[in-house]
Amino acid sequence: MTRAAAALTLPPMEGSAAGGTYEILVGATLDEDWAVWFDGFEVRSEGPVTVVRGDVIDQAGLHGLLARFRDLGIPLLDVHRVDLKEGKDK
16 A cells, blocks of 8 residues: 555544534524524524534435635634434534
């Protein structure tokens, strides 16, 4: 294996190709009406930060969702997967 190929080797993703519940914090104030734009995700404003939370089916779905924030010029503050069964972040 070449050095370049070794650098691109990623560890296997947990779960169904990274599908699961995600929480995304953005640096903008959005109201609940934005839930339609974000595929029915929960949208909750906490002052100057908004939490967008919901299920994605796979890594491609997550990237598509993040691209929407990019296209709107909304800065991402944090993205993390939430394991609801255990009540812990992954």
